[in-house]
Amino acid sequence: MGHLLPRLPAAGRPERALASFTGAVAAHALLIAVVALVVPAEQLKNAIQPMAVRLVDILPELPKPRPPEPPKPRKLQPPPQLPLLTANTVSDAAPAFVVPVQPPAPSRSVPIDVAPSPAPAQVAITAARFDADYLHNPKPAYPHASRRLGEQGKVLLRVFVSAAGLAEKIEIKLSSGFARLDQAAEDAVGRWRFVPARRGEQAIASWVQVPITFQLES
Numbered sequence: 001m002g003h004l005l006p007r008l009p010a011a012g013r014p015e016r017a018l019a020s021f022t023g024a025v026a027a028h029a030l031l032i033a034v035v036a037l038v039v040p041a042e043q044l045k046n047a048i049q050p051m052a053v054r055l056v057d058i059l060p061e062l063p064k065p066r067p068p069e070p071p072k073p074r075k076l077q078p079p080p081q082l083p084l085l086t087a088n089t090v091s092d093a094a095p096a097f098v099v100p101v102q103p104p105a106p107s108r109s110v111p112i113d114v115a116p117s118p119a120p121a122q123v124a125i126t127a128a129r130f131d132a133d134y135l136h137n138p139k140p141a142y143p144h145a146s147r148r149l150g151e152q153g154k155v156l157l158r159v160f161v162s163a164a165g166l167a168e169k170i171e172i173k174l175s176s177g178f179a180r181l182d183q184a185a186e187d188a189v190g191r192w193r194f195v196p197a198r199r200g201e202q203a204i205a206s207w208v209q210v211p212i213t214f215q216l217e218s
Helices: 013-038 041-047 087-093 144-149 179-189
Strands: 153-161 167-174 197-199 202-204 206-214
Touching: 144 179, 153 179, 167 179, 179 206
Parallel strands: none
Antiparallel strands: 153 167, 153 206, 197 202
16 A cells, blocks of 8 residues: 555655745846847847737638530421412302393382371561651751751661660661761760561561661751
8 A cells, every 4th residue: 555645745845846936937037138149139139029829710612513415406496387278279169150130120110199298377577667656766866066067967877776665776777977977976876766677576686777867958
């Protein structure tokens, strides 16, 4: 059993080990100081260069794609040939018949008794009037300037008379040659009452001509 147990250090050995370690450290420090004194600082700085290490990931090499194969040329098939029909074959196969032209059927006239339509009864139309005594239409006033200047003449008016007997529109068909006389006639007739035209018993609107004469007394 004495061989299996570890040998314990003898007394006083720890101090010897510590002295040896201290001596080694001092020797290294002395060596560094000597090197620093002997080698110039610039050479020592150039001698010590930093080293950079770069890790590069190496990717596995991928297989190159294969170029596409050129398309194979397609063979064009010729269109199917159809049998040609000649004029001889058509005429031989087709039956030959002629349809005779039918004469037109004779038209038969059937007498129809048509009674003559009675002629429409004519309705009498009475023209409009302006000279009835019961209308009491005043005569146009003679303009004073026309009297003084000796203006006189005849005015022919075309008047549209409504079914109610009123003058709705007045036109000068023939002038007297003097604007004052024409205007006096138009103003007077515009206030007149008329007997409207009639178609049978129905009053209707119509045109009527009204003559007005301006004449100075001699």
